[in-house]
Amino acid sequence: AQSVTQLDSHVSVSEGTPVLLRCNYSSSYSPSLFWYVQHPNKGLQLLLKYTSAATLVKGINGFEAEFKKSETSFHLTKPSAHMSDAAEYFCVVSEGFGNEKLTFGTGTRLTIIP
Amino acid sequence: DSGVTQTPKHLITATGQRVTLRCSPRSGDLSVYWYQQSLDQGLQFLIQYYNGEERAKGNILERFSAQQFPDLHSELNLSSLELGDSALYFCASSPSGLMNWRNTEAFFGQGTRLTVV
Numbered sequence A: 001a002q003s004v005t006q007l008d009s010h011v012s013v014s015e016g017t018p019v020l021l022r023c024n025y026s027s028s029y030s031p032s033l034f035w036y037v038q039h040p041n042k043g044l045q046l047l048l049k050y051t052s053a054a055t056l057v058k059g060i061n062g063f064e065a066e067f068k069k070s071e072t073s074f075h076l077t078k079p080s081a082h083m084s085d086a087a088e089y090f091c092v093v094s095e096g097f098g099n100e101k102l103t104f105g106t107g108t109r110l111t112i113i114p
Numbered sequence B: 001d002s003g004v005t006q007t008p009k010h011l012i013t014a015t016g017q018r019v020t021l022r023c024s025p026r027s028g029d030l031s032v033y034w035y036q037q038s039l040d041q042g043l044q045f046l047i048q049y050y051n052g053e054e055r056a057k058g059n060i061l062e063r064f065s066a067q068q069f070p071d072l073h074s075e076l077n078l079s080s081l082e083l084g085d086s087a088l089y090f091c092a093s094s095p096s097g098l099m100n101w102r103n104t105e106a107f108f109g110q111g112t113r114l115t116v117v
Helices: none
Strands: A003-006 A010-014 A019-021 A023-026 A032-038 A044-050 A056-058 A064-068 A073-078 A087-094 A108-113 B005-007 B010-013 B019-024 B031-038 B042-050 B053-057 B064-068 B074-078 B087-094 B112-116
Touching (some): A023 A087, A032 A073, A044 A056, A073 A087, B010 B019, B019 B112, B031 B074, B042 B064
Parallel strands (some): B010 B112
Antiparallel strands (some): A003 A023, A056 A064, A064 A073, A087 A108, B019 B074, B031 B087, B064 B074
């Protein structure tokens, strides 16, 4: 069975400082991993995805994530936070191989302090 | 704009009623997924259709049903509504329902906010 655990329900950072959103996953196979962002009253937008190619994945808006199999982690980072980054972030896993559904974490709400 | 269209955007209805949520996938996408987002349950996978056929089923109640039509749009039917069914319902589409996600991604609509009173 596949699952993800987002270790922080809420993260607050000051504008211009680094962002770290933590995610651990569990999967029976080599999973695909995603980060989605949801702005208030908006749909879900894909930030980046890992699909067994390079372990360091670059996404949109300056975000990147590193897949670490030994730690079963897929943490999301950004060097410098912008006010527009304030949103809910979801770590997502999909095992594939007959289990195509996306399993979402509980989300991390990112607040940017001016 | 993801290219996935959901209607209506908002829906308010009474307990015991039945509603239909509609989803138009991106042009050319064969797979449609339905998700429910509520405060207590988070984002839960309900059901997937691929090219008109049910492909996978998640935590979907028996009071809920879905279908995908020949033109690939999908409808989610919710009946005997209860207060606890109030949630944001998302539809997502992807190009295929192949056995892995390595060469594809899911595109989400803006959601339908259902309020049961």
